[in-house]
Amino acid sequence: MFFTCPPSHPDCSIVAIIGYYSIYVHKLGEANWKKHSCPCFKPICHPILYQGLCYSFDGKRNLTVFDVQDIENTWIVHEKLIPESLVKIPARLTALVEHNGQLWVVFI
Numbered sequence: 001m002f003f004t005c006p007p008s009h010p011d012c013s014i015v016a017i018i019g020y021y022s023i024y025v026h027k028l029g030e031a032n033w034k035k036h037s038c039p040c041f042k043p044i045c046h047p048i049l050y051q052g053l054c055y056s057f058d059g060k061r062n063l064t065v066f067d068v069q070d071i072e073n074t075w076i077v078h079e080k081l082i083p084e085s086l087v088k089i090p091a092r093l094t095a096l097v098e099h100n101g102q103l104w105v106v107f108i
Helices: 068-074
Strands: 013-018 022-027 034-037 048-050 053-057 063-066 076-078 094-099 102-107
Touching: 013 068, 022 068, 048 094, 053 094, 063 068
Parallel strands: none
Antiparallel strands: 013 022, 022 034, 048 053, 053 063, 063 076, 094 102
16 A cells, blocks of 8 residues: 555545455545456565556566556556566565666565
8 A cells, every 4th residue: 555645745646455456546535446456467566656657566577567547548567577587586575666767676
């Protein structure tokens, strides 16, 4: 779960990812949450908001990108971005981070 900007900002939304497949978005001031079912969405790390888009990495080496305000029309899956040889390295934790204007996948 994360905020897209500070809660005092008029454009603030709350994004909640529940298990696999379901993303809920709530715009502050509105009555209901919007549910988005994404059958190919199986994140293995916390999503990161970067340059206005949400990024998440899954166990199949795919990077998922979407705009929180328009999930259905902006959903992109970049398949197998990380070489398979790197993914076979056992990692207890996988994270996406921003460093010097670039996104990095970190295996710990």
